[in-house]
Amino acid sequence: MTSAAGLRAANDARSQGDVAPNDLEAWWLPFTANRAFKRNPRMIARAKDMHYYTPDGRAVLDGVAGLWCCNAGHNRASIVAAIQAQAAELDFSPAFQFGHAGGFTLASRLAAMAPGDLDHAFFCNSGSEAVDTALKIALAYWNVRGEGGRTRLIGRERGYHGVGFGGISVGGIVTNRKFFGTLLAGVDHLPHTYSREHQAFTMGEPDWGAHLADDLERIVTLHDASTIAAVIVEPMAGSTGVLPPPKGYLQRLRQICDRHGILLIFDEVICGFGRLGHAFAAERYGVVPDMITFAKAVNSGTVPMGGVLVSSRIYDAFMKGPERTIELFHGYTYSAHPLACAAALATLDVYRDEDLFGRAKRLEPVFAEALMSLRGLPNVLDIRTLGLVGAIDLASRPDAAGARAFEAMDRAFQDLGLMIRITGETIAVTPPLIISEDQIGELVDKLGRVIRAVA
Numbered sequence: 001m002t003s004a005a006g007l008r009a010a011n012d013a014r015s016q017g018d019v020a021p022n023d024l025e026a027w028w029l030p031f032t033a034n035r036a037f038k039r040n041p042r043m044i045a046r047a048k049d050m051h052y053y054t055p056d057g058r059a060v061l062d063g064v065a066g067l068w069c070c071n072a073g074h075n076r077a078s079i080v081a082a083i084q085a086q087a088a089e090l091d092f093s094p095a096f097q098f099g100h101a102g103g104f105t106l107a108s109r110l111a112a113m114a115p116g117d118l119d120h121a122f123f124c125n126s127g128s129e130a131v132d133t134a135l136k137i138a139l140a141y142w143n144v145r146g147e148g149g150r151t152r153l154i155g156r157e158r159g160y161h162g163v164g165f166g167g168i169s170v171g172g173i174v175t176n177r178k179f180f181g182t183l184l185a186g187v188d189h190l191p192h193t194y195s196r197e198h199q200a201f202t203m204g205e206p207d208w209g210a211h212l213a214d215d216l217e218r219i220v221t222l223h224d225a226s227t228i229a230a231v232i233v234e235p236m237a238g239s240t241g242v243l244p245p246p247k248g249y250l251q252r253l254r255q256i257c258d259r260h261g262i263l264l265i266f267d268e269v270i271c272g273f274g275r276l277g278h279a280f281a282a283e284r285y286g287v288v289p290d291m292i293t294f295a296k297a298v299n300s301g302t303v304p305m306g307g308v309l310v311s312s313r314i315y316d317a318f319m320k321g322p323e324r325t326i327e328l329f330h331g332y333t334y335s336a337h338p339l340a341c342a343a344a345l346a347t348l349d350v351y352r353d354e355d356l357f358g359r360a361k362r363l364e365p366v367f368a369e370a371l372m373s374l375r376g377l378p379n380v381l382d383i384r385t386l387g388l389v390g391a392i393d394l395a396s397r398p399d400a401a402g403a404r405a406f407e408a409m410d411r412a413f414q415d416l417g418l419m420i421r422i423t424g425e426t427i428a429v430t431p432p433l434i435i436s437e438d439q440i441g442e443l444v445d446k447l448g449r450v451i452r453a454v455a
């Protein structure tokens with residue numbers, strides 16, 4: 001185990017000249033129990049393919065593709081080389097009024113991968129920015145169409161759409177919302193789609209729950225469609241603890257949006273790039289939304305990047321008026337950063353050349369069966385699987401919500417060499433798409449051991 005004192009000593013030894021030595025205090029880690037971490041740090045030094053390595057050289061099987069993003073595995077040679085070459089060739093290029101080849105090539109490739117007429121890409125640097133961008137495009141679209149009364153945004157309970165004010169407003173995870181004031185006005189939420197009573201231990205899409213999409217009709221009746229700009233959902237809700245969409249649910253949502261002229265946004269920040277066995281979940285479900293947000297695995301998590309795929313109908317609505325005029329007053333200094341684009345192009349090559357989306361699809365039943373073998377272990381209340389995603393709900397200890405899963409995450413890393421992700425009392429596993437069947441066995445074996453250890 002790496003102690004905080006040991007780390008400080010190592011950092012001291014590495015510090016040079018008048019550079020202050022690092023210690024663990026200064027970095028306020030995001031979405032982290034900082035005091036527990038700093039008492040017992042989980043440090044990572046390097047990575048390769050399916051593994052992380054700790055500073056003392058222990059291999060840790062990556063059960064979560066970093067943070068749902070390293071779908072091609074870690075430190076892939078061709079992606080590393082592309083980033084290095086790009087850094088040497090063009091380090092930065094402004095995207096406001098200028099362009100570079102990487103941005104255009106990447107946009108074309110993403111448009112070719114996307115379903116329907118999602119033929120345009122707007123780039124940003126994260127999933128949160130992608131969501132806020134999509135919401136702003138939706139609002140601006142109705143403005144340029146002359147229907148500026150359509151301002152209402154509809155999200156879903158338990159949805160996670162990042163941490164910007166737009167994203168937490170349409171998001172539905174209470175801890176991400178309750179500390180941050182009044183949020184955006186004019187937001188409503190659909191009910192979430194999970195029912196343990198009707199869905200427990202389902203592999204793939206549950207049979208029960210399509211009718212929950214009909215709640216959109218209730219919201220339309222309440223506010224009138226002429227006030228509603230867009231609905232945003234994750235096709236599979238990820239960060240809340242993995243909620244696969246009920247069979248027929250997304251199709252029904254699309255129909256209701258069409259009936260009332262409401263834009264439908266799929267937040268595919270997790271679902272995109274092979275996680276569900278397809279380039280996008282939209283393809284898996286045969287539903288074409290009006291926008292798709294993406295980030296994370298677009299370049300296998302190597303360089304911050306996000307974006308929105310936008311339909312031609314929306315894009316064309318903006319391309320009016322004098323040619324000199326900026327059509328959308330929105331963008332980021334690092335939109336389509338050359339390093340991020342180069343990394344993405346090399347990553348898309350890896351996905352294609354190694355057929356990683358097809359691989360995820362082929363492995364889905366193997367992964368699902370393996371995870372379901374944990375049914376019956378102590379405190380396991382439910383297991384859900386979809387694509388290369390799995391979740392296990394554990395029973396809470398009395399008066400200690402979240403403590404069991406937290407201990408499982410810590411022990412998995414420290415004692416068993418496995419990285420997992422937790423949300424409340426849910427363990428999520430979402431390995432890189434290069435995982436082998438043997439490694440699926442290892443992952444599930446270690447999960448079983450850790451679940452027994454925290455019984």
Ligand SMILES: Cc1ncc(COP(=O)(O)O)c(C=O)c1O
Pocket residue numbers: 125126127128129131160161162163234238239267268269270295296
């Ligand atoms: C569906 C979804 N949207 C948005 C985000 C936010 O992405 P980021 O953390 O890159 O801002 C996430 C992150 O997990 C996500 O899962």
